[in-house]
Structure formats: structure tokens, C-alpha cells
Amino acid sequence: MDFSVLNEALASKSFNKIADICDNLMLQVAAEGVPFRDEWPFAIHLLGHIYIDDINSARFLWKSIPPAIKESQPEVVAAWKIGQKLWTRDYAGVYEAIRGFDWTQQTQVLVAAFSELYTKRMFELLQSAYSTISIQDAAQFLGMSEEDASNYVLGQGWTVDPTSRMITVTKQAIVKEQKLDPGKLQRLTEYVFHLEH
CATH class of the missing domain: 1.10.10 (Arc Repressor Mutant, subunit A)
Incomplete structure (x- = not known):
């Protein structure tokens, strides 16, 4: 699987494009009839949806991830934990989920960018409310x-x-x-x- 477009988006910090890139790659893989393997970037895919505040899509993606992947990749579970906290509007819990995992180098940049964006969103929420x-x-x-x-x-x-x-x-x-x-x-x-x- 060629993840060069995804890697370019991560390198250029175009985090708002990550979800669409992963969705399109997933459709290509599904069209080819190739089963998903361990190398699929499920954590980044989930975080891409979380970054653009598309929790419904993140939730559906989580449900479609094979149980074996969830068991073997703790980072995928950690990414979904952020999504769960957002889903239940546990604002402080979002930060706990972000800080509660030792993210890999590739996902750490995306998580840090989301954390900064989330803080801005919370500030705007406080300002309006x-x-x-x-x-x-x-x-x-x-x-x-x-x-x-x-x-x-x-x-x-x-x-x-x-x-x-x-x-x-x-x-x-x-x-x-x-x-x-x-x-x-x-x-x-x-x-x-x-x-x-």
C-alpha cells in the first residue's frame, strides 16, 4: 500500500486533509478486494477524523476496525479513547486521554496539533458561553x-x-x-x- 500522500500531508502538517486521504485510500483498498493488514494507519485515520471534529465518522471507523487490530495496537485504542471523551463531552477527559499515552513519533505530531486546536475550541466555547x-x-x-x-x-x-x-x-x-x-x-x-x- 502506498502511503506517500498520507506521509506528505503529515510532513506538511496538513492535518485537516488526513481523514479524507485515509478514507480515499481505504476505498481503494476495498475496491481492490485486499484485506486490511496490520500496517494500515488506523490510529492516524481515527485521529484525522477527530482533528476535523468528525466524531461520527471516527466512531464508525472504530466499529469497523478488526478486533485483532484493537488488541495488538494499543495506540489505536488510545486514539479512540480521545474520541470517546469527545463523544461524551468529557472535556477534561480529552486532555487526560491525550496525555495518558506515549504516542509514536508519527502520531505525536498530529496529537499535539489536535491538542492545540482543541484548546482553542474550548477557549472559544468559554468565550461564547x-x-x-x-x-x-x-x-x-x-x-x-x-x-x-x-x-x-x-x-x-x-x-x-x-x-x-x-x-x-x-x-x-x-x-x-x-x-x-x-x-x-x-x-x-x-x-x-x-x-x-
């Missing part, structure tokens, strides 16, 4: 120590009250896109034309 939140809860959502979480949110422009141990969320300014009314544009064009002539 809360006006104030305790340092302890924010740390749990962000998968950090309380001190690291405080420093992280301070860096994002939020305020931390060390006495009450509460964080005040600063909402992002929403930039409204102005829609151009074609009638107004026509009148403006005619006006400018009239001034020039």
Missing part, C-alpha cells in the same frame, strides 16, 4: 493547571481576580459586515457621475 467563570473550571476546560489557565486567559485579554478566583471573560468585538444595497450604489454612481460632468 460565559461572562465570568472560576479559574478552576476554566483550567479544567482548557486542560491546564490553574496558574497556566490564568496566564493563558490573561494573554487573551481576559481579567483574573485572584481574590475571588474568578475570571471575567472579554467578548470579541463582532465585526458586522455591511451589505451594500444595489439601489444606493446606483444612486451614488449617478451622483458622482453628475459631479464629474
Whole structure:
């Protein structure tokens, strides 16, 4: 099996393409009637779906993985553990699953990228859902120590009250896109034309 396209995507850190590449390769293998072997990158395939937040596809992939592979490749089980935590919305558990396994060099880069992306998603979730939140809860959502979480949110422009141990969320300014009314544009064009002539 030629995994060069997958390896190129990993090397170029095009992690959002991993799931599609693996899905297409899997379809090619299935069309050729070749059984899946131990060399199939199931962990990377699962993590590719997890990276793009496609938990349903990851779940179906997990169910299709032969039991012998699940028993012989602990990294596949560890990748699915992240998916399980996402499925049950166990936000702190996602970080525990990420840190709870000694990933191979190839998957470690993808897991680290997912962890960073997941932290950004959690930050955006907190920003949209809360006006104030305790340092302890924010740390749990962000998968950090309380001190690291405080420093992280301070860096994002939020305020931390060390006495009450509460964080005040600063909402992002929403930039409204102005829609151009074609009638107004026509009148403006005619006006400018009239001034020039």
C-alpha cells in the first residue's frame, strides 16, 4: 500500500486533509478486494477524523476496525479513547486521554496539533458561553493547571481576580459586515457621475 500522500500531508502538517486521504485510500483498498493488514494507519485515520471534529465518522471507523487490530495496537485504542471523551463531552477527559499515552513519533505530531486546536475550541466555547467563570473550571476546560489557565486567559485579554478566583471573560468585538444595497450604489454612481460632468 502506498502511503506517500498520507506521509506528505503529515510532513506538511496538513492535518485537516488526513481523514479524507485515509478514507480515499481505504476505498481503494476495498475496491481492490485486499484485506486490511496490520500496517494500515488506523490510529492516524481515527485521529484525522477527530482533528476535523468528525466524531461520527471516527466512531464508525472504530466499529469497523478488526478486533485483532484493537488488541495488538494499543495506540489505536488510545486514539479512540480521545474520541470517546469527545463523544461524551468529557472535556477534561480529552486532555487526560491525550496525555495518558506515549504516542509514536508519527502520531505525536498530529496529537499535539489536535491538542492545540482543541484548546482553542474550548477557549472559544468559554468565550461564547460565559461572562465570568472560576479559574478552576476554566483550567479544567482548557486542560491546564490553574496558574497556566490564568496566564493563558490573561494573554487573551481576559481579567483574573485572584481574590475571588474568578475570571471575567472579554467578548470579541463582532465585526458586522455591511451589505451594500444595489439601489444606493446606483444612486451614488449617478451622483458622482453628475459631479464629474
